[in-house]
Amino acid sequence: MMFLKSRFLLLSLLSASHVEAFAPINSASSSESRPTFKTRSLAADRYVLASTAAGTVAEPLSTPSDIASQIPSILVDFEHHESSRLPYSPTGYSTWSWRTHHNAENQNFLDNNPDQNENQHYTEHSINYLEMGDPSKPAILLVHGFGASAYHFRHNIPILARKYHVYALDLLGFGWSDKPIMDYDASVWRDQVVDFVKQVILKEDASNKPITIAGNSLGGYTAMYSASDDRIKEYVKGCVLLNAAGRFRDLASEAEAASTPNPIIQSISSAIQRLVIAASFIYTKQPARIEQVLRNVYPVSSANVDEELVQSIKVPSLDPNAAEVFYRVITKNGRGPQAYVDDILAQLDCPVLLAWGEQDPWIKSAAADKIEMLYAQFHGVDSVARKWCKRVSIGGGHCPHDEAPDEVNAAILEFVDEVLGMKN
Numbered sequence: 001m002m003f004l005k006s007r008f009l010l011l012s013l014l015s016a017s018h019v020e021a022f023a024p025i026n027s028a029s030s031s032e033s034r035p036t037f038k039t040r041s042l043a044a045d046r047y048v049l050a051s052t053a054a055g056t057v058a059e060p061l062s063t064p065s066d067i068a069s070q071i072p073s074i075l076v077d078f079e080h081h082e083s084s085r086l087p088y089s090p091t092g093y094s095t096w097s098w099r100t101h102h103n104a105e106n107q108n109f110l111d112n113n114p115d116q117n118e119n120q121h122y123t124e125h126s127i128n129y130l131e132m133g134d135p136s137k138p139a140i141l142l143v144h145g146f147g148a149s150a151y152h153f154r155h156n157i158p159i160l161a162r163k164y165h166v167y168a169l170d171l172l173g174f175g176w177s178d179k180p181i182m183d184y185d186a187s188v189w190r191d192q193v194v195d196f197v198k199q200v201i202l203k204e205d206a207s208n209k210p211i212t213i214a215g216n217s218l219g220g221y222t223a224m225y226s227a228s229d230d231r232i233k234e235y236v237k238g239c240v241l242l243n244a245a246g247r248f249r250d251l252a253s254e255a256e257a258a259s260t261p262n263p264i265i266q267s268i269s270s271a272i273q274r275l276v277i278a279a280s281f282i283y284t285k286q287p288a289r290i291e292q293v294l295r296n297v298y299p300v301s302s303a304n305v306d307e308e309l310v311q312s313i314k315v316p317s318l319d320p321n322a323a324e325v326f327y328r329v330i331t332k333n334g335r336g337p338q339a340y341v342d343d344i345l346a347q348l349d350c351p352v353l354l355a356w357g358e359q360d361p362w363i364k365s366a367a368a369d370k371i372e373m374l375y376a377q378f379h380g381v382d383s384v385a386r387k388w389c390k391r392v393s394i395g396g397g398h399c400p401h402d403e404a405p406d407e408v409n410a411a412i413l414e415f416v417d418e419v420l421g422m423k424n
Contacts, residue, residue: 096199100191104182125180127178133165138212138237141166144168144174145217148217149175149176153401156405156409159405160409171222210420212240213238228349242356246341296361345371351390354391355401
């Protein structure tokens with residue numbers, strides 16, 4: 001399991017208000033209560049997507065004040081050239097409406113019709129995201145880790161946006177994005193990132209825009225999985241792994257994947273897991289406990305473990321569906337085996353930066369060693385095809401981008417400059 005080593009520590013980050021939160025909410029998607037629009041930066045194309053009875057349509061914006069009105073209010077007066085820290089918004093930033101086959105109805109249809117391989121049911125999920133920087137510049141997309149949100153890149157977005165067009169989004173089930181009750185596996189977040197790249201970053205007037213995808217932990221796994229996808233890989237010029245999660249292909253993991261558990265034992269185990277996770281949520285709902293666990297994964301410097309970071313983890317976990325979603329993700333109630341890191345790396349067509357917190361208590365440096373070895377095994381150093389892997393050791397733990405942001409920002413900027421041929 002991708003998160004096996006850290007699952008119980010991670011649970012400490014994800015608190016809910018009631019044990020009843022583990023019961024699925026059988027209601028319409030929460031996106032109905034949220035506006036369906038896409039905000040744009042001041043320098044972007046002069047339109048937004050507005051929600052109408054007929055669906056989502058393009059509407060022109062005629063004046064700068066119209067454009068400014070669509071920027072999240074907390075960012076209206078924010079100047080990223082002067083401030084190095086993103087303002088915290090307790091309600092999220094902007095919303096992208098993601099139309100996808102990843103929903104419980106479609107999953108049930110495919111389960112009950114094994115002879116069918118065509119998706120029959122689509123739905124829309126509201127996805128929280130933000131963008132910053134000059135839209136004419138190459139893009140950097142930031143993908144957060146398990147239990148976090150786009151806000152976790154608060155010390156990175158403003159700095160990176162001074163040179164590039166930066167995006168960050170909340171994965172489905174996390175942060176201020178929708179939390180539908182459904183089965184989750186890595187393909188959900190891969191497809192979300194792929195569609196976000198195609199529909200938001202690669203707009204019609206920017207179809208050749210080069211993109212670098214960076215991610216931490218689960219987001220690192222998602223970043224390389226998405227970057228290797230044929231639908232967008234021609235646009236992805238670089239991939240940054242910040243202590244990426246993922247399972248490697250070896251005899252032990254293959255044997256585990258091939259084994260079929262006894263259904264009785266499996267049901268008992270599932271019930272016990274629910275009790276353990278429910279107890280963890282109740283015990284750890286206090287902000288002080290979240291802070292304590294965060295300090296464990298910021299081993300070099302806990303200076304950035306502050307009230308806003310704690311709230312950015314606690315507030316989304318109060319969603320009625322959050323606990324059930326977390327349970328399903330943690331226990332890997334997914335649909336089929338996860339892709340191995342080995343197989344993903346073999347499919348990558350771009351350079352890779354490992355900006356690795358070497359004091360990570362959850363994902364050890366040996367994982368970065370293995371990624372380096374596998375990348376070299378699959379690609380060597382190909383200066384013509386521009387396939388190479390670079391490692392920068394960061395003085396930090398599992399979340400180096402937030403614990404040591406200056407080091408990580410410098411490493412990312414240097415890497416992106418290099419892959420795009422923009423070094424001075």
